[in-house]
Amino acid sequence: MSLLDVQNLTLQFKTDEGLVTAVDDVSFTLEKGEVMGLVGESGSGKSVTAKSLMKLNANNAVYGSGSRIDLQLDMGNSVDVMTLNRPKDLQLVRGGAVSMIFQEPMASFAPAIPIGKQMVEQLLIHTDLSKAGAKALSIEMLDRVGISDAATRFNQYAFEMSGGMRQRAMIAMALSTKPQLLIADEPTTALDVTIQAQVIDLMKELVAEFDMGIIFITHDLGVVAQTADKVAVMYLGRMVEQGPVRDVIRNPQHPYTRGLIDALPKLDDLDAPLIPVPGDIPSPLERPSGCVFHTRCSQSLGHMCQTQIPQWSHRNLDHKCACHLVLEGAEK
Amino acid sequence: MTQKPLISARNLSVSFPVGGSVFKRQQLKAVDGVTLDIPKGSFFGVVGESGSGKTTLGRAFLNAVPIAGGQATFDDGSVQFALDNMSASDLKSYRRLAQLIFQDPYAALSPRMTVRDIIAEPLEVMGITKTRAETDTRVREIAAKCRLSLEHLRRFPHAFSGGQRQRISIARALACGPQFVVADESVAALDVSIQADILNLLKSLQQDLGLTFMFISHDLSVVAHTCDHVAVMYLGRIVESAPTRDLFRNPRHPYTQALFSAIPSLDPDDQGSAQKLQGEIPSPTNQPTGCKFHTRCPHADDLCKRQEPALEADGGGHQVMCHHWKSLMAVA
Ligand SMILES: Nc1ncnc2c1ncn2[C@@H]1O[C@H](COP(=O)(O)OP(=O)(O)OP(=O)(O)O)[C@@H](O)[C@H]1O
Ligand SMILES: Nc1ncnc2c1ncn2[C@@H]1O[C@H](COP(=O)(O)OP(=O)(O)OP(=O)(O)O)[C@@H](O)[C@H]1O
Ligand code: SF4
Ligand code: SF4
Ligand SMILES: [Mg+2]
Ligand SMILES: [Mg+2]
Numbered sequence: 200m201s202l203l204d205v206q207n208l209t210l211q212f213k214t215d216e217g218l219v220t221a222v223d224d225v226s227f228t229l230e231k232g233e234v235m236g237l238v239g240e241s242g243s244g245k246s247v248t249a250k251s252l253m254k255l256n257a258n259n260a261v262y263g264s265g266s267r268i269d270l271q272l273d274m275g276n277s278v279d280v281m282t283l284n285r286p287k288d289l290q291l292v293r294g295g296a297v298s299m300i301f302q303e304p305m306a307s308f309a310p311a312i313p314i315g316k317q318m319v320e321q322l323l324i325h326t327d328l329s330k331a332g333a334k335a336l337s338i339e340m341l342d343r344v345g346i347s348d349a350a351t352r353f354n355q356y357a358f359e360m361s362g363g364m365r366q367r368a369m370i371a372m373a374l375s376t377k378p379q380l381l382i383a384d385e386p387t388t389a390l391d392v393t394i395q396a397q398v399i400d401l402m403k404e405l406v407a408e409f410d411m412g413i414i415f416i417t418h419d420l421g422v423v424a425q426t427a428d429k430v431a432v433m434y435l436g437r438m439v440e441q442g443p444v445r446d447v448i449r450n451p452q453h454p455y456t457r458g459l460i461d462a463l464p465k466l467d468d469l470d471a472p473l474i475p476v477p478g479d480i481p482s483p484l485e486r487p488s489g490c491v492f493h494t495r496c497s498q499s500l501g502h503m504c505q506t507q508i509p510q511w512s513h514r515n516l517d518h519k520c521a522c523h524l525v526l527e528g529a530e531k
Numbered sequence: 532m533t534q535k536p537l538i539s540a541r542n543l544s545v546s547f548p549v550g551g552s553v554f555k556r557q558q559l560k561a562v563d564g565v566t567l568d569i570p571k572g573s574f575f576g577v578v579g580e581s582g583s584g585k586t587t588l589g590r591a592f593l594n595a596v597p598i599a600g601g602q603a604t605f606d607d608g609s610v611q612f613a614l615d616n617m618s619a620s621d622l623k624s625y626r627r628l629a630q631l632i633f634q635d636p637y638a639a640l641s642p643r644m645t646v647r648d649i650i651a652e653p654l655e656v657m658g659i660t661k662t663r664a665e666t667d668t669r670v671r672e673i674a675a676k677c678r679l680s681l682e683h684l685r686r687f688p689h690a691f692s693g694g695q696r697q698r699i700s701i702a703r704a705l706a707c708g709p710q711f712v713v714a715d716e717s718v719a720a721l722d723v724s725i726q727a728d729i730l731n732l733l734k735s736l737q738q739d740l741g742l743t744f745m746f747i748s749h750d751l752s753v754v755a756h757t758c759d760h761v762a763v764m765y766l767g768r769i770v771e772s773a774p775t776r777d778l779f780r781n782p783r784h785p786y787t788q789a790l791f792s793a794i795p796s797l798d799p800d801d802q803g804s805a806q807k808l809q810g811e812i813p814s815p816t817n818q819p820t821g822c823k824f825h826t827r828c829p830h831a832d833d834l835c836k837r838q839e840p841a842l843e844a845d846g847g848g849h850q851v852m853c854h855h856w857k858s859l860m861a862v863a
Contacts, residue, residue, distance in 0.1 A: 241721055241725055257689075348814040351816075355549075360582075362581065364581065366581075367581075388716070389581065389749065390749060391749050392795070395793070396793045396795075399795075419795065421795035421797050422795050425802060445799050448798075462724040462726070463723050466752050466779070469755055469776065473756060475731070479678060
């Protein structure tokens, strides 16, 4: 069985203005040693989906009753994360079997405690290491993510570090517990590309060494191309395309995925204008009916797209897309 | 680029005290002898190693960190400021003219204020608008430019995703009508479509309002598409600086060359070209002698270890700080 099996994950937030749907019937699986890139519009629900895997969303979150998140633990038995409620049970996944590198590195370190101390505390909770052993491992991990003078940096506070160092310290902390599943939310956006290459190499090494599964959330399709085995594309809480990285990047099927690739600034043509996907993201309070992308899709088929949620159509065994146009094309 | 500089720096340095006890305190030179001119109306890019001092340099131009040595001036033709020697009343008028768009939209926005109040705050604090009605008009104008709806204005920032928050902080920074804007990793958190949109927006604001941007980014393809001129930083120094096309066509500094080669390719099968940097990343408190890049430079020799190269300029505005750039270019 898969390391991770997410079935029909649905998540709404209670807000003053009503229920906001952030994740809408999302399903995917991840194998051991596999890296999945998760891309999509800002606000499409990538971070919220990732946080659900540890049940880390804010208190106003309401999970759909049919949602299942089966996670395989190290002994071979598995657990449905959705059924965990007590803090003690949740510790099994939070920072234990699952580790997360947060999008907001400033928010993930307590400001008044040196970063090294926070790393050690986490290791003491989740491993059998002694204090000295935890310190040695923390310094080693800081060193491996390319932080010079790791022993000195160990005693520093988050505000004393540059954005990229904070990011790398966060990565070091998440990797130090050797989780089965690593969720990396925009882990390399604050890094220059030479360090990014080094961090990506480190992640690949760890995948191989510990058979870790990684969910890699990023806006950088180049990074996805270089790291991921497969890709999932989200738009307004729905997954609209999934498939092996080569298929999705070379043969994007969904109009939104194509829009994302067209919007990339290309280095070989500096005069080419940057073309955003036209139109505005609808408010999550006014989710479009039918295909959630229809308000911005230049290829919309009209009535059908406005009223019916498109089902998956398969381009091949692993590459699938939820779009009426693609489904029609396949049937013709 | 015959425009007069809006911002210029001569041998500018910024240091921070680091180290635990008062006795072991060292000075960390975050910006070390930088000389540079940012022409009025330009889109000036700054790239480089993480921790090389880009944010600190930007903050020095905003007068947000104490300047330890050298000079920096702001001169828009009608008002001048010596940034290394500002009175409290100078600082008050300068705040209106020079603004920052944050690197970390999470830390930047107060969770207890509505988006309307966040954008209105600088207008009220600086006394730019007199009545609530006037403030509201101004807020709506700038919000519309940053594509935030009226409904967004009533909400609190926690309910927004990273990309949406970044548009809020852009609106907030531009509300008071500044001339000089430091955009620090402002599009890093945005998906490529909104990124294209925001970059187009920033460019059109630059042209319409005659704004001058210092654009700090790790994304070299974004920089290539938006900036007129780019400076490359390494360990507190500017090691290369040139008009964008010139820099991307003919990078002269070995660090710049390594940086460009590490840009992740969109082709999953093209993994070979990154020139991996070996060697220790030096610590800013214990800097290498000679050329600061010599610990990682594939072309370093004895001269490089002994003597720091000077910043050499050619007639076309291309400057480089490397002993051997000419012979290296001849080989390539
Ligand atoms: N606590 C909350 N209360 C209400 N709405 C929320 C809350 N947290 C997130 N949301 C909403 O859920 C949606 C998905 O947000 P999420 O942060 O997952 O987006 P994302 O895909 O990670 O975007 P980005 O790329 O900008 O980080 C957004 O519309 C956001 O406004
Ligand atoms: N308040 C501070 N106290 C101590 N050291 C600091 C402080 N702010 C920055 N530094 C140090 O100054 C150096 C330059 O930091 P800066 O944030 O300017 O780098 P940067 O080029 O913006 O990096 P990044 O790309 O990672 O954001 C780093 O070594 C950093 O640790
Ligand atoms: S289902 Fe219709 S609206 Fe949606 S992406 Fe496909 S063509 Fe466009
Ligand atoms: S001066 Fe020497 S060490 Fe420095 S970049 Fe040039 S070749 Fe490399
Ligand atoms: Mg996110
Ligand atoms: Mg920075």
